[in-house]
Amino acid sequence: MTSCDAIVIGGGHNGLTTATVLAKSGRKVMLFEAAEALCASMQTVEIAPGYRTSALSHLVNRLAPEVIRATGLDTACLNRTPAPTVTLGAGEPVVLRGGYGETLDGVSAEEALAFAAFRQKLMAQAAILGRFLTRRPPLPGEITRKDLLPLTTTGLALLRGGRGAARELMRMLLTNVADAADEHLCDDRLRGLMAFDATLGSHMGPRSPGSLLGLYYRLTGSANGIPGAQIVPLGGMGALATAFTAAAERAGVTLRPGTPVARIEAVQGRATGVTLADGTLVQAPVVVSAVHPATTFLQLVDRAEIGTGLTRAFRRHRSRGNVAKLHLALSRVPGFTGVAEADHAGRIVLARSTDHVETAFNPAKYAEFSPDPAMEVVLPSLGQPEMAAEGCTLSALVQFAPYALRGGWAAGKAKLLETILARLEAHAPGLRETIVFADLLPPPEIEARFALPGGHWHHGEMTADQLLFNRPVHAAAGYRTPLDGLWLASAGSHPGGGISGLPGLNAAREILEARP
Amino acid sequence: MIAPRRHPAQDHFRQPLTETPFHPRLAALCETESWYNWAGQKALHSVYDEELEYFAIRSTAAVFDISPMIKYRIRGPGAEAMLNRLTLRDVRKLAPGRVQYTAWCDDAGEVLDDGTLFRPGPQEFRLCSQGRHLPWILDTAEGFDCTVEDESTAIAGLALQGPASFAVLQAAGFSGLETLKTFNIRDLPHEGGQVTISRTGFTGDLGYELFCPAEAALSLWDRLWSAGAPLGLKPIGYNALDRARIEAGFIVPGTDFIATDLALRADRARLPDEIGLDWLVDPAKTQFNGRRAIMAARAKGGPRHVLVGLEVEDNTPAVGAILYHHKKREAGVVSSAIWSPMLKRNIAIASLDAPYGSRITEDLWVEIYALRELRYHKLMKRARIVPRPFLKLRRRTVTPPGLV
Known part of the structure; x- marks a missing residue:
């Protein structure tokens, strides 16, 4: 039997962040990861001989400065200019530069002014909401003095903008992105881009209630200090995974990849440690689960140790992915029509309009995919010969791809791939004949490959009912759980998904502040 | 689903x-x-x-x-562990061939019902209750090696x-x-x-x-x-x-307390300690539904409501009467009351709002509205907290049963 001060289950970037911060404060921390590699969904993988690309996430747009500071993360791989976003519609593309379109190419002067005003409003609102992301969510009934400071400063920040601005935020907060964009913009390409960005990764269309929250969430992120910016990391996401791992090693975390945890041990409602798949018992007064919260409570914890209400809540927890990941190895760099050569290094979004995204979503409600899906494409190897010595890798997120496809993915996968390739070919003529290798991961394969239940990379829908004090579920919000000594630190906890490290950091801070 | x-x-x-x-x-x-x-x-x-x-x-x-x-038959190797999750008492201490009076709560520690748990065999149980709880029991049983059957x-x-x-x-x-x-x-x-x-x-x-x-x-x-x-x-x-x-001195759900899943008003739900069922709670056993909340409430300073037995002066049953402290301050309500023919005493079961019934136990009064041929007689009668059961009969427990 082994023992330590804290056990972290799951070696994703959040688990590593928690482990690193706890270790840096002097705790003896052991981290167990089932997969052979840490940060499995952030690896740079070789998809075909000589072609390397990011395994799942392919952009860095919300890595929190607080996390970088707290873990001592080496961010050399992010020393790049932010990548532009190119949105393709009918005709000329629109290019957003800087932090989510500080400057715009390809729209009328009038529309550029409208966009600037809308962007500024959204950024200001996101900045207010962003105050809540770097700490435990305020828990109704348990508001502490610590919560009062951010609540007060948020109130003051709201008032500083005048009553009108405060009222405007309350009006917009739970509306949908389609209405918000229609109100402020005329250009279908910009509205389509916002519709896409607001809904990416969620089971919702732009006209679904509350869809604007997705866009706010994106805009609370920053890269290299620029709000709304995005970076394609040097060496792929694997470089960042390496940095997270190195930070944990430097902090003295005992890292045990390839070591699945079989169950979380508990006695009379208190977690006491874990039993590994090989039968080894490891004891610790603090057990942090940085894997999916439903996995934690429905698989790792003995049902006898938790309440029936909690298991009910987790069975209702919505966490079914609706995005497919596409990897292509191409013998030469594709040319997207109308896109400048330099801008191919950015994020290329195929979302012609709000209607396009909404129409792509409609079949997903009935377990089918659209013949005309929306997608974002990056070429991670551009300018990096070590990623692809010849040609290029292409990485795309395609929505919508329902988790439980009618007829099954075994039959549906080839059809969706064909659909996607036809769309890509239409925008980048000649692309298809350069394909060396193609790999499409619908949600069930994302689930299997990266141990992400439902194939949902946010570890649970980011909708109003599963945010803040209801994330992942009310009884387990704020990192602490009804099982004393068990803490949650995955994207399934506040503030949510994306490569931010904030769930991990916030959890570590709560653990350090908790009285033993 | x-x-x-x-x-x-x-x-x-x-x-x-x-x-x-x-x-x-x-x-x-x-x-x-x-x-x-x-x-x-x-x-x-x-x-x-x-x-x-x-x-x-x-x-x-x-x-x-x-x-x-309502009668549920629960069978299987995991039945004991499941019932230990469901109910307040330690089912491991319930020997085959025995019956246990027990109660069960939701995650917030609020009482869903009370009932009797029969154990005809090591892996066989019957749970009897007033209310229906099949969805709750099925959800509780998920992951346990047992079957649940409604045999009502x-x-x-x-x-x-x-x-x-x-x-x-x-x-x-x-x-x-x-x-x-x-x-x-x-x-x-x-x-x-x-x-x-x-x-x-x-x-x-x-x-x-x-x-x-x-x-x-x-x-x-x-x-x-x-x-x-x-x-x-x-x-x-x-x-x-x-x-x-x-x-x-037995209590009835719906009369002496409101089951939490049936309560329309959030403050009507009750922890076991608040309806005199504290003795059922076994903190030393395995984890069970509501344990965390019940223990937290105990650590916070005890129950907010107290269920007591009352003896009321005179002979008018105090059904539905309001309880007062010092004839002035409202202290609770009578949920059941009769003139006891056996005891020749006017007895009642009442719920008091702490500190009445816990710290303050004297100077309690009930205000009885007795309808006598289309006119209410308003009676203010002294009430004294007495232990339950009001009536204790030796013959209940003497074995073999005889003329006692």
């Missing part, structure tokens, strides 16, 4: 007011037609005379049809209570029961099948509960009836039983 799983297992709602397996016999004996709806089945407030029925419980023997009780309509139940109840069973040919101790179970043959007899009841008297398949109900009734009638066996309705149970 949940709904389709539940529906096939539970279709009681399709037919309102069904008849219990004993209905033909009860209907034939009934002189009052005071039928009411008990869990969707016809039950009687009184069969012929409430007063006489009460005295049958206390002086001879009474049969009460408990078939509408398949199994008929009869309470046989009163000082002569043992004699009735003996006369009916159910032999060997003289060794059956309180809260013990025994299976005895009946008509080629079996009837399960437990020494349990809701009267605080010597008494038994008999369970058999619904098909065997009438023959069981007849067997008891032909042997028992000469011994003073009488059929009774709920009103007589209610008097006996108040004397015994």
